[in-house]
Amino acid sequence: MAGRLVVLGGGAAGMSAASAARRVDPTLDVVVLESTGFAAAGLCGLPYHLAGLVPEAEDLVAYPPSYFRERRGIDLRLGTEVHGVDPARRLVHHDGGRPLEYSALVVATGGRPSTIPLPRPDRPGFVVRTVEDTVALRALVDGGTVRRALVIGAGYIGLETAEALVARGVSVTVAERIDRVLPTTVDAEVAAVVEEHVRGHVDLRLGTDAIPLAADRSFDVVVTCTGVRPAADLLADAGADTGPGGAVLVDDRMRTSLPGVWAAGDCIAPYHRVLGAPAFVPLGPTANKTGRVAGTVAAGGDARFAGIVGTAVVKVFDLEVARTGLTLAEARTAGLDAVAADVVSRSRAKYYPGVRPLHVRVVHEPGGRLLGAQFVGVEGAAKRVDVVATALHAGLSVDDLADLDLSYAPPYAPVYDPVLAVAQAAQRETAAAR
Amino acid sequence: MAGRLVVLGGGAAGMSAASAARRVDPTLDVVVLESTGFAAAGLCGLPYHLAGLVPEAEDLVAYPPSYFRERRGIDLRLGTEVHGVDPARRLVHHDGGRPLEYSALVVATGGRPSTIPLPRPDRPGFVVRTVEDTVALRALVDGGTVRRALVIGAGYIGLETAEALVARGVSVTVAERIDRVLPTTVDAEVAAVVEEHVRGHVDLRLGTDAIPLAADRSFDVVVTCTGVRPAADLLADAGADTGPGGAVLVDDRMRTSLPGVWAAGDCIAPYHRVLGAPAFVPLGPTANKTGRVAGTVAAGGDARFAGIVGTAVVKVFDLEVARTGLTLAEARTAGLDAVAADVVSRSRAKYYPGVRPLHVRVVHEPGGRLLGAQFVGVEGAAKRVDVVATALHAGLSVDDLADLDLSYAPPYAPVYDPVLAVAQAAQRETAAAR
Numbered sequence: 001m002a003g004r005l006v007v008l009g010g011g012a013a014g015m016s017a018a019s020a021a022r023r024v025d026p027t028l029d030v031v032v033l034e035s036t037g038f039a040a041a042g043l044c045g046l047p048y049h050l051a052g053l054v055p056e057a058e059d060l061v062a063y064p065p066s067y068f069r070e071r072r073g074i075d076l077r078l079g080t081e082v083h084g085v086d087p088a089r090r091l092v093h094h095d096g097g098r099p100l101e102y103s104a105l106v107v108a109t110g111g112r113p114s115t116i117p118l119p120r121p122d123r124p125g126f127v128v129r130t131v132e133d134t135v136a137l138r139a140l141v142d143g144g145t146v147r148r149a150l151v152i153g154a155g156y157i158g159l160e161t162a163e164a165l166v167a168r169g170v171s172v173t174v175a176e177r178i179d180r181v182l183p184t185t186v187d188a189e190v191a192a193v194v195e196e197h198v199r200g201h202v203d204l205r206l207g208t209d210a211i212p213l214a215a216d217r218s219f220d221v222v223v224t225c226t227g228v229r230p231a232a233d234l235l236a237d238a239g240a241d242t243g244p245g246g247a248v249l250v251d252d253r254m255r256t257s258l259p260g261v262w263a264a265g266d267c268i269a270p271y272h273r274v275l276g277a278p279a280f281v282p283l284g285p286t287a288n289k290t291g292r293v294a295g296t297v298a299a300g301g302d303a304r305f306a307g308i309v310g311t312a313v314v315k316v317f318d319l320e321v322a323r324t325g326l327t328l329a330e331a332r333t334a335g336l337d338a339v340a341a342d343v344v345s346r347s348r349a350k351y352y353p354g355v356r357p358l359h360v361r362v363v364h365e366p367g368g369r370l371l372g373a374q375f376v377g378v379e380g381a382a383k384r385v386d387v388v389a390t391a392l393h394a395g396l397s398v399d400d401l402a403d404l405d406l407s408y409a410p411p412y413a414p415v416y417d418p419v420l421a422v423a424q425a426a427q428r429e430t431a432a433a434r
Numbered sequence: 435m436a437g438r439l440v441v442l443g444g445g446a447a448g449m450s451a452a453s454a455a456r457r458v459d460p461t462l463d464v465v466v467l468e469s470t471g472f473a474a475a476g477l478c479g480l481p482y483h484l485a486g487l488v489p490e491a492e493d494l495v496a497y498p499p500s501y502f503r504e505r506r507g508i509d510l511r512l513g514t515e516v517h518g519v520d521p522a523r524r525l526v527h528h529d530g531g532r533p534l535e536y537s538a539l540v541v542a543t544g545g546r547p548s549t550i551p552l553p554r555p556d557r558p559g560f561v562v563r564t565v566e567d568t569v570a571l572r573a574l575v576d577g578g579t580v581r582r583a584l585v586i587g588a589g590y591i592g593l594e595t596a597e598a599l600v601a602r603g604v605s606v607t608v609a610e611r612i613d614r615v616l617p618t619t620v621d622a623e624v625a626a627v628v629e630e631h632v633r634g635h636v637d638l639r640l641g642t643d644a645i646p647l648a649a650d651r652s653f654d655v656v657v658t659c660t661g662v663r664p665a666a667d668l669l670a671d672a673g674a675d676t677g678p679g680g681a682v683l684v685d686d687r688m689r690t691s692l693p694g695v696w697a698a699g700d701c702i703a704p705y706h707r708v709l710g711a712p713a714f715v716p717l718g719p720t721a722n723k724t725g726r727v728a729g730t731v732a733a734g735g736d737a738r739f740a741g742i743v744g745t746a747v748v749k750v751f752d753l754e755v756a757r758t759g760l761t762l763a764e765a766r767t768a769g770l771d772a773v774a775a776d777v778v779s780r781s782r783a784k785y786y787p788g789v790r791p792l793h794v795r796v797v798h799e800p801g802g803r804l805l806g807a808q809f810v811g812v813e814g815a816a817k818r819v820d821v822v823a824t825a826l827h828a829g830l831s832v833d834d835l836a837d838l839d840l841s842y843a844p845p846y847a848p849v850y851d852p853v854l855a856v857a858q859a860a861q862r863e864t865a866a867a868r
Contacts, residue, residue, distance in 0.1 A: 408746075
């Protein structure tokens with residue numbers, strides 16, 4: 001065999017890996033096995049297809065299958081389920097024919113939505129994870145028979161899904177087991193700002209067990225958005241080391257503990273630079289980057305993944321909600337001596353039309369080590385979080401953050417940008433506590 | 435004398451200095467001498483007052499004079515012109531009475547618009563630098579007699595002023611001596627994007643001597659926006675060391691070369707971290723921060739200014755134009771071995787409604803040292819530049835920039851943020867050149 005790279009999973013990570021490997025070694029036989037009918041689909045766009053903002057599901061696809069097959073010479077096999085990996089014999093067992101031999105294997109099997117046992121199996125139940133899931137839910141909504149929907153889970157996918165259904169004229173109830181929205185995204189104090197906004201759009205039931213609620217016959221559809229777990233079974237069964245949440249452990253070159261096997265995307269726990277440990281944070285940019293590293297290295301090239309700092313943003317109706325690093329709760333769970341400072345700053349100069357409040361929290365150690373930040377506002381949150389993400393990557397302190405030379409013009413920021421304002425608040429509170 | 439801090443200039447820097455000094459030492463006698471009738475006015479907002487977006491000039495004032503006098507115990511004297519500083523005798527000569535003795539002096543006299551000799555002194559000529567200037571120009575426009583205006587200079591104040599006049603229904607000609615817009619803000623290639631946009635709104639004459647043009651009787655008003663020089667004469671006359679553009683040289687505590695004299699704001703050349711030398715970059719955030727440092731230290735406290743990295747943003751009609759660090763031209767003038775990489779990325783996921791192109795240039799050394807970046811687009815430029823500003827502050831490389839964990843959601847960015855995309859382009863071009 002001249003060398004065959006097999007990639008399991010044709011999502012962002014898998015297709016990035018296949019494309020990177022092809023660039024490194026044009027002689028390599030590159031095969032991608034994907035269980036669904038879509039490859040290189042942007043799953044983060046699924047709620048916007050449901051909402052009708054993205055007319056066709058195909059619009060979410062970065063490149064069509066023909067592009068990968070013809071232009072990149074990648075043997076992309078859609079609708080192919082994989083049953084097992086045999087790392088000793090370097091074989092992949094799948095339902096598309098005889099076992100496939102590989103010289104290098106990249107596992108990019110992604111995430112799997114967690115589910116809960118629901119009453120009334122006669123009524124349509126959905127998740128929003130694959131293109132097929134979403135197309136099916138959208139078809140039902142398009143049919144005009146969905147008047148009331150129950151969304152289970154007020155995490156970011158639950159709120160995006162609720163927003164999409166509301167945009168389609170559906171009356172939505174969101175039920176969340178925890179007593180607040182976005183429980184894994186932001187701290188409770190920040191979530192309270194989001195909660196108030198969400199209540200203007202949906203019937204929000206916090207601290208609520210959804211199972212009895214789902215028995216209510218007035219809901220025409222139930223959508224379960226209770227989180228994603230790593231689809232790591234294949235590798236775990238083959239003996240690979242796993243870590244947080246059961247995700248596959250990898251080094252900075254995306255090597256698993258199994259020889260000849262790399263992994264990337266939502267099934268892994270990459271290194272978190274602020275935690276100093278692996279973390280399961282399944283998001284699109286990391287999938288793309290780790291896929292690229294895995295494919296490059298598996299094909300004989302050199303690349304390293306620098307790690308994540310836990311940056312995320314979500315649109316929740318008219319709000320931008322962003323976070324990076326660790327929340328106060330996460331920092332304390334990790335055993336850090338963490339405190340938080342909060343400000344309500346502004347998105348523009350106070351006299352400039354359209355100025356909106358911007359809530360900012362910075363999380364730090366009393367000694368000045370920066371740990372994270374959270375932003376909520378109608379504008380100015382989504383990309384401002386990246387300043388703190390960059391500061392975290394570079395290991396800057398709260399004092400450094402207050403010193404940054406950030407852009408100012410009245411339409412875009414106050415003269416002391418909200419990032420500077422929250423850093424100054426943290427400095428003042430630290431000084432006062434001494 | 436129990437100790438008197440005299441501050442020359444009641445702008446952002448002067449009032450920041452006075453307020454900071456008051457916090458450090460509540461027993462200090464703090465006197466501010468300001469030549470105009472306004473203190474703590476946000477000069478960056480003047481074009482928006484002219485445009486009518488900010489109804490009252492008073493809206494631009496951070497705090498009214500009574501606030502400083504009554505709440506902060508600052509002896510603020512408006513309309514007071516200063517004629518000289520005698521550092522040996524610690525005296526300030528002014529037109530409001532006998533010479534004022536000081537124990538510490540903070541000079542925050544700001545900038546002064548450069549002017550050119552214009553024909554037809556009978557016709558109203560303006561600058562947009564003080565509240566009074568702008569109120570007078572706005573009154574003329576409000577009067578309804580201004581149909582055509584000539585704006586001299588296509589730097590950022592010229593373009594902001596042109597936009598404001600267009601918003602008031604005035605037909606505007608912009609004449610610029612150099613053959614491109616924003617000559618001190620962005621490189622020519624980036625300016626070309628802005629130029630095309632500006633031509634949709636005004637009659638733009640590049641590479642044009644404005645003096646003969648100003649003789650044209652069809653212009654009802656001429657506004658000169660040909661740059662700002664440091665108002666450093668008082669200190670230079672008193673013997674203080676000056677540097678780039680004639681601005682006052684200070685150390686990181688805002689000490690001038692004269693004992694007992696600090697300086698801050700648009701009259702100084704603060705340390706530029708990327709240049710590794712002082713630079714004259716008169717902007718609001720630096721005025722506020724250096725004022726605070728000067729006032730704190732002059733009153734006996736401790737503070738340091740970390741320096742600038744040359745970040746700026748300007749709204750030009752519907753475009754956001756932002757830059758940080760050094761342009762390619764600036765880097766080469768500084769003797770650096772600099773190259774640039776350019777991409778046209780997107781402000782949102784390509785399938786998300788409202789997505790717009792975002793032009794990004796990164797400037798770097800072939801070895802990977804990051805030197806600067808420029809962004810132009812209808813959205814997504816203004817605050818994205820701050821990621822690179824933070825990277826420059828921290829000394830990150832182009833490779834580091836490509837590794838950043840930046841926020842992603844389809845409404846706010848492509849999965850590879852434009853910052854990552856331009857860093858990758860720089861990496862590819864560097865690799866190809868080897």
